[in-house]
Amino acid sequence: MIVPEAAPLVEADGLVKHFGGGKGPFTPHRPPVRAVDGVSLTIRRGETLGLVGESGSGKSTLGRLILRLIEPTSGSVTFDGQDIAQLTKRELTQLRKRMQLVFQDPFSSFNPRMTIAQVLTEPMVVHGMGDRESRTRRAKELLDLVGLPSFAMERYPHQFSGGQAQRIGIARALATDPDLIVCDEAVSALDVSVQAQVLNLLKEVQRELGLSYLFIAHDLNVVRYISDRVCVMYLGKLAEVAPADDISERPQHPYSQALMASIPSPDAHHQLRTPLAGEIPSPRRPPSGCRFHPRCAQSVDGCDRDEPELLTIGHDGDARSVACHLFDPTPAR
Numbered sequence: 001m002i003v004p005e006a007a008p009l010v011e012a013d014g015l016v017k018h019f020g021g022g023k024g025p026f027t028p029h030r031p032p033v034r035a036v037d038g039v040s041l042t043i044r045r046g047e048t049l050g051l052v053g054e055s056g057s058g059k060s061t062l063g064r065l066i067l068r069l070i071e072p073t074s075g076s077v078t079f080d081g082q083d084i085a086q087l088t089k090r091e092l093t094q095l096r097k098r099m100q101l102v103f104q105d106p107f108s109s110f111n112p113r114m115t116i117a118q119v120l121t122e123p124m125v126v127h128g129m130g131d132r133e134s135r136t137r138r139a140k141e142l143l144d145l146v147g148l149p150s151f152a153m154e155r156y157p158h159q160f161s162g163g164q165a166q167r168i169g170i171a172r173a174l175a176t177d178p179d180l181i182v183c184d185e186a187v188s189a190l191d192v193s194v195q196a197q198v199l200n201l202l203k204e205v206q207r208e209l210g211l212s213y214l215f216i217a218h219d220l221n222v223v224r225y226i227s228d229r230v231c232v233m234y235l236g237k238l239a240e241v242a243p244a245d246d247i248s249e250r251p252q253h254p255y256s257q258a259l260m261a262s263i264p265s266p267d268a269h270h271q272l273r274t275p276l277a278g279e280i281p282s283p284r285r286p287p288s289g290c291r292f293h294p295r296c297a298q299s300v301d302g303c304d305r306d307e308p309e310l311l312t313i314g315h316d317g318d319a320r321s322v323a324c325h326l327f328d329p330t331p332a333r
């Protein structure tokens with residue numbers, strides 16, 4: 001669905017989020033958790049931007065910063081041309097309607113005592129949309145859009161399977177007619193066959209409504225399937241940003257290569273690369289220089305000293321950005 005020249009919907013610039021740190025009355029000084037440590041990215045209209053990385057790399061924190069569910073330590077987010085930190089409370093409420101979140105576990109985000117009709121109409125009530133009759137009509141349309149029958153309206157969340165519940169979660173996110181949905185590990189808890197159905201549903205909904213997704217997952221296989229472009233995140237920073245096909249076929253950053261090599265594949269070419277070894281270090285004390293260097297099979301002298309910049313080659317739909325000293329930004333002939 002990528003439209004290379006499509007206008008940006010979201011622009012994050014130099015986002016930083018540090019948690020805690022400092023010295024308490026009874027505790028020695030502790031460095032903060034550098035969950036997100038200088039991330040800039042663009043989500044275009046109608047595109048799916050994937051965000052992949054191991055657990056603890058800062059993906060959910062970045063998603064929450066973009067939705068302004070948490071305040072950044074520094075940096076900014078622009079949504080449809082508006083700096084979201086500058087909005088009044090009223091403007092922010094208006095904006096909330098346009099950006100929604102789909103969680104990993106839909107059950108935990110539903111009130112078990114609400115019928116599905118109430119679950120779906122609640123966001124419309126909160127945002128003052130329509131009257132009772134039109135909200136009920138829209139809830140039925142949303143159920144139809146996500147492939148569930150209208151008799152589901154009178155049932156309760158526990159009467160549905162995990163896949164059906166996630167369809168309801170998607171319908172609820174669509175209730176306010178958003179421009180952006182952040183899907184945070186939205187299919188991770190589902191069986192592989194159900195995962196595929198929910199991913200295809202997300203794609204269909206996007207085709208129909210033209211909305212953008214920030215699709216967060218630790219599973220690169222899932223991310224490359226649904227995304228137009230993929231951001232690979234490691235310890236609070238972006239290691240690589242590239243079109244989804246390039247990430248799977250020609251990953252440039254050693255971390256992206258290791259993630260790809262960790263996916264079982266019939267393609268011998270992928271198996272030649274070294275899969276990921278060791279554990280992700282603590283974001284309280286990230287390694288010096290390139291944060292990936294202690295685990296990198298290709299690290300050279302200097303990788304532990306200088307922090308690599310995210311260098312970009314190409315433009316629009318072809319653009320690829322890589323933060324690695326080994327990356328040659330000269331365009332291939």
Ligand SMILES: Nc1ncnc2c1ncn2[C@@H]1O[C@H](COP(=O)(O)OP(=O)(O)OP(=O)(O)O)[C@@H](O)[C@H]1O
Nearest residue numbers: 019033035054055056057058059060061062218283
């Ligand atoms: N509210 C918080 N207070 C302190 N540390 C936090 C907080 N939220 C997240 N962190 C820490 O920030 C780091 C990044 O967490 P985050 O959840 O963003 O990573 P993630 O890539 O989404 O991983 P996962 O897939 O496990 O959720 C982790 O070390 C986490 O423990």
